[in-house]
Amino acid sequence: MKPSAWKKGNTIGIVAPAGPVKQEELLRGLEIVESLGVTVKLGKHVYDKYGYLAGSDADRAADLNRMFQDDEVKGIICARGGYGSGRIADLVDYQLIKQKPKVLLGYSDITYLHTSIRQRTGLVTFHGPMVASDMGESDFAKLSYDLLQQFFTPTDVVYTSAISPLEAIVHGKAAGPLVGGNLSLLISTLGTPDEIDTAGKLLLLEDIEEPPYRVDSMLNQLKQAGKLDSANGIIIGDFRTSIPEDPENLLSYDQVFVDYLTELQKPVMKGFRIGHCNPNITVPLGTEATMDTEAKVLRVKAGVSA
Template sequence: MIKPERLKKGDTVTVIAPASPPSLDSLQKGISYLEEELGLKVKVGDHVYDQYGYLAGEDEARLTDLENAFLDKEVKGIICACGGYGTARLASQINYLIIAQNPKIFWGYSDITFLHTAIFNNTGLVTFHGPMLSSDIGKDDCHPLSRNLFQQLFEPQEMIYTEEYSTLEVLVEGKASGKITGGNLSLITSSIGTPFEIDTKSKILLMEDINEEPRSVDRMLNQLMQAGKLTDAKGIVIGDFHQCHSRRDKSLALEEVINHYIQQAGKPTMKGFQIGHCSPHISIPLGVNAEINTKEKVLMIDSGVE
């Protein structure tokens, strides 16, 4: 495990778009937040404004921005503009030695999940699952807490998630500890069978998603169960499943689907975490030690920076 160096005011960060094209207006507002509120200098990747269908430029362009951001000695952190689609296309082309030799903060979520997993598997670098500039921070209705939690990049601090943040529901009782991994369920599932397959053995697994019907969540959780990913985990954290309701007459409820597989897995599990496509979005580091305790209704996660 490699923790990146913390930020300080005046440091430079780079904004990249490794997935879909960002909304330019909200992207600029997000950049202004980094500069004016956090006191950072911002570089923008050369290809952030490219468009290639549903991608923010062709694969080579997005890959170049990613690797150049890690290679740039002036840059202390990399913030993704938005998610969408396409990061999995880059995974097999990345030179992970560049990342291992130049560890630094890497921040994003949603489609960025595939990069979180690929980077950790190949380098051990701790990365951050948090709201992005165009899709979250630059929106006029962005929750102040979503913005404030960028402070964890400036000072090592343990995240203690209790019901002060949101109401938590215990699905399976118990206490478990291990490194926390995961993110978006769709991207976790799509990693199975690839060289970048998520490793959940003895780990705390985080899952969240958006706009997936219960039948789709069922299919993905069934695949994770049959691949041993749920039973390999020490504990499970259920984040926000935003607008994951059925659009057909006959359906199981999302809660029924999730409960079915969680009960089968039998691992300490809580749901209700405001992590994912929600507001506020509670950002956390991935790859660090964490502990879930259902009796106390608390999730504790180590600091992500040195």
């Protein structure tokens, strides 16, 4: 189920389903959103703060539900990630989303909502920049901005090595709906009603500030849960950490990926600027995609309908 494309002059809702927002960052990001030729409507609780959450679970979920209910609002962008999306998964009105599908844009902690909404409703959602944590930065990349045009005109996303150096870990071609996102959030879905379904899919993985041993642990959990074996191919987005490690006891991210992914005997490609990086390339989740490691290209079908 694809949401409708935006038009100039549309109203776009801004919500904070996870962590609290800094006002100055949000205001800078709102200027970026409005420069697209749309107006913005803030959720009632977008500036709320409850410890490490942007308000209570009930209020954060209510903001999201209201934006889907509001016929004036044609799309929804999350303010930031952080933590908390999983806490509201059971409070989201999935029947409403089925009735009024709209663009939902975000990443990081929003991975939980991408997964729950897609698997409970079939709606295509979008993994990409958020208002405060990306658009609110002074160095928000032009390429990140340009790719937001896919919300106005149905356009396939074609990612080649012209955007960033791509490297095959396992060569081959594969196809299937693109799913996934933040690795630690995907792990948090395991054993829940929203457990990530990777069967026949291309699985996108990215994360930040998780040292290699933690990525090792999470990949092992995905492996033991059968999620790596059932995927048709693996797309490795951005991974980086500033956490110091003892160099004598350190495996690199690349070594960890090789250990877990070469034995799969299915295409695996790394180097994608998708996730906690700049540029942060927006890709639809849930639409058909193809990957070719020889040509070094990922093509994702348009996520909106005309």
